[in-house]
Amino acid sequence: MARKTGSHAEITGPRIRAAALRLFAAEGFAAVSMRRIAAEVGVQAGALYLYTPDKQSLLFELMKEHLDAVWEAWQAEDEGGDPVARLERFARFHIRFHLERPEAVFIAYMELRNLEPENFAVIEGLRGRYETALEDILKDGRETGAFDIPDTKLAAMAIIAMLTGVTTWYRExxxxxxxxxxxxxxGMALGAVRGRTGA
Amino acid sequence: MARKTGSHAEITGPRIRAAALRLFAAEGFAAVSMRRIAAEVGVQAGALYLYTPDKQSLLFELMKEHLDAVWEAWQAEDEGGDPVARLERFARFHIRFHLERPEAVFIAYMELRNLEPENFAVIEGLRGRYETALEDILKDGRETGAFDIPDTKLAAMAIIAMLTGVTTWYRExxxxxxxxxxxxxxGMALGAVRGRTGA
DNA sequence: TCTGGTATTGAACGTATGTTCAGTTAAAAT
DNA sequence: ATTTTAACTGAACATACGTTCAATACCAGA
Structure with a gap:
């Protein structure tokens, strides 16, 4: 049933997810209890179950939301074209996006083990989709001769690891x-895959 | 008191650490109970406390052992000299060493939040020492003109993240x-920091 | 065979966990 | 003013946790 804007229910759900995001990122999924999340929201633990079926779903939805957001944002940003320019665009996008959401990034990369098998499979699929988008750029650039890389899959993983690592040390x-x-x-990402002779 | 070789006590300690290493890496520190570790060793939970003061120390010692091992291995491998050759050596060393100990790597990078403040400070110090070793190579190479990098600290973090990421996808x-x-x-690590014109 | 001491058990302690649900509150709808 | 409905509480359930410790099993040395 549709309800009026600003109803309590429409506010509490997001507040729970926000608290869970913050706490999971800071202390880890397994170390945070439903009671702590509830306290952060200013509610009793039982009330959380009006908004999520269980703790696992809370984690899964946070991850899925993040990975969907990354994917959609890159789809909106990607202009195709020259592989070198495209890779540079990808790298800048990835850094910017991840610096804006360090907590979601942390969770999406560190709490994979706490997902139940079916949820894990879904999240891995979403991750793979994004990694493949980068790999496609690299494949393209290898064909045009712009990139000198023996293995596009390895190179994609290496670049993503390098870029994502920014969240471990960057502080505002x-x-x-x-x-x-x-x-x-x-610049470093481009350098890592460019041939010695340039484009 | 020194005891004879092969005594039960000298075998059980390492077996506990090995089981903890495996379980912490697979399921996370917070998700593994002392009873599970004990079961893996074939002993009751209480017996673990003959070998470790508490669960936290178990985690701390696993991390410290790993980081000490990385440091000592690199000290033995480093030959100094030309920054380009030295960085290449570092990269090969890092990949090889980390591929041989994926579980310890996982723990040392993912369970930092579960360390008590004093332990965290120690581990961070050990990590910093290793990162500084890489950064020193980069500084050296920037001075000789071999490397073109605006910020050696950033470049060191980027390279380590890229290299360490290998453990997330590599399978035997x-x-x-x-x-x-x-x-x-x-090759990618060198490319990331080399100037466009080569050495 | 007896003795001394170490290795280990198994039960217990207090506390915390995820989740459920009958009951209460409060506000919107009639 | 009365009914309806959604939001929330607070206590309870069964289970698990890290840790301690008296009691026992085991084995080397005498």
Whole structure:
């Protein structure tokens, strides 16, 4: 049944997910109890079950939301074309997007083991889809001769690991701004796959 | 008190650490109970406390052992000299070492949040020491003009993340052997920091 | 065979967990 | 003012946790 804007129910659901996101990222899925999440929202533990069937679903939905968001954002950003420009665009996009959502990134990469098998399969599929998008760029660039890489799958995994790693050390207000970081990482990603002779 | 070789006590301690390593890596520190570790060793939970003061120390010691081992192995391998050759050596070493100990790597990078503050500080120090070793190579290469990198700290973090990421996808008996993988990663790491004009 | 001491058990302690649900509150609908 | 409905509480359930410790099993040395 549709309800009026601003009803309590429409506010509490997101607040629960936000609290879970923060706590899971900071302390880990297994270390955070439903009672702690409830306390963060200002509610009793039982009330959470009006918004999620169980703790597992809470984790799964946070991951799925994040991976869907990454995918959709890249689909909107990708313009195709020259592989070199496209890879640079991908790297900048990935850095920017991940720096904006460090908590979701953390969870999506660290809590995979806490997913039940069926949920794990879904999340792995979403991850694979994104990784394949990068690999397709690399394949394209190898065909045009812009990239010199023996194995596109390995190169895709290496680049994603390098870029995603930014969330482990970057802190707001530090020596480098986000734009600087994106710039430098894009250069390193390109350098890692470019042939010695340039494009 | 020194005891004879092969006594039960000298065997059980390592067996507990081995079981903890395997279980922590597979399911996470918080998700593994002392009773499960004990069962894996074939002993009751109470017996574990003859070999470790508590669960936290078990985690801390596994991490410390690993990071000490990485450090010592690299100290033995490093020959100094030309930054390009030295970085290539570092990359090959890092890949090889990490592929041989995927479980310890996993724990050392994923269970940091489950360390108590004092233990965390120690582990972070050991990690920093290793990262600084890489950064020193990069600084050296920037001075000689071999590397073109705006920020050596960032570049060190990026390279380590890229290399360490190998453990997330590499599986024994797959398409590529360890030597192939080390070779390719070393090439990518060098490419990421080399200037456009070569050495 | 007896003795000394180490290795281990098994039960217990207090606390925390995820989840359920009968009952209460509060607000919207009539 | 009365009914309906959704939101939430608070207590309870069964189970599991890390850790301790008196009691026991085991084995080397005498």
């Amino acid at each position: 207000g530090g020596r480098l701004g986000r734009a600087d970081v994106a710039e430098i990482y894009a | 008996g797959g398409r590529l052997g360890r030597a192939d993988v080390a070779e390719i990663y070393a």
